Amino acid sequence: MIVEPAPAKINLALHVRHRRPDGYHELETLFAFATDGDLLTVDHADADDFRIDGPFASALTSSPVQGEGAVSDDNLVTQARDAFRRAFGIDRRYAIRLTKNLPVAAGIGGGSADAAATLRALARLGGIALADPRLHAIAATLGADVPPCLIGRTALGTGRGDDLATLTGLAGTPLLLVNPGVGVSTAAVFAGWDGIDRGALSGGDLLARACAGRNDLEAPATALAPVIAEACALLDAAPGMILSRMSGSGATCFALFADSAARDDAASAADARGWWTLATTMA
Known part of the structure; x- marks a missing residue:
């Protein structure tokens, strides 16, 4: 079993420069991360299972008819799981539990951090290097905040925010x-x-x-x-x-x-x- 943190993301600064032809906005932002946030546990299983607990679970879970903590497959975690299997040609099933400590729609990563943590956990479980470019390619398809959350380090983000140059400073503040x-x-x-x-x-x-x-x-x-x-x-x-x-x-x-x-x-x-x-x- 892999236990993977999904730390809160903050934008120390966020400059919106203009709207791009692809519909996104050209950004300049300073990404940084907290030492705390959500938490993912991932393990091999006979069938896919994704559950959410924690103080903000109710914002993401489905009706009790599907079982306590059950969620639909449009969650970014399940999207990351499925994209990982396609990209690496892996035919395995996973039990994933997300402890949702961060509020939803809050500007601190949330689903993006959870998706990134899912990719890291699945890679670790499968013996795949975290620097594998396929992981970063998957992250880019899931949303502009997923690539910075995948690396989880202070960085300058440009373009959509996903062209990244790592930075140092302020650790422990x-x-x-x-x-x-x-x-x-x-x-x-x-x-x-x-x-x-x-x-x-x-x-x-x-x-x-x-x-x-x-x-x-x-x-x-x-x-x-x-x-x-x-x-x-x-x-x-x-x-x-x-x-x-x-x-x-x-x-x-x-x-x-x-x-x-x-x-x-x-x-x-x-x-x-x-x-x-x-x-x-x-x-």
Whole structure:
């Protein structure tokens, strides 16, 4: 049995440059990862079986008629499983369990991280190198965030966000994720982007680039869910905060802190609002 983490993804900065002819948007983004998130377990089995448990399982599971924790085959995990078998010509069946600790439609990887973890786990179970280009080719077909989640390392993403150059810096920095209890549609957020190119990411070290950057999707996401602004304001005002911003297309906001005590104090303030929090560190 393989146990594979699916850590939360954050966008330290996310610049939307223009809409591409293929319908995607040209992006420049700084991907980074937490040390915590969802968890996958994968093993060989006589028949395919995919179950979900954890605090956010109900957002993904089907009706009880199909059995507790059962899900339909349109989940990114099952899509990754099936694409893996096709790409590698493997005729095996798998039991997969996803412990869903991260909220859904939250801008922190979610399904993309789970799909990437599925690919890594299946590769490890089958003795396939994680650097095998076929894994990355599969990831690219599953969504723009799956390739960065597959490598799971801090990186500059360009193009659709899946042209990746790995970066270093900020590992071990205290990190707090806050979701104010709402999910927003990525498609609706991108549809609300005003189309203005506000410029490229700057140079410098990772923190300098992140601090000088922005998230061009924060305004349209906040228009859809105004409570995002409240979560960002709480983090902006937190003592010891180094950088705070909305991640991805929302609605989760994050902050980096000078020390874990400051992070935990901010988490307590967010908890008091009834919001979901994850006190963790940068990977």
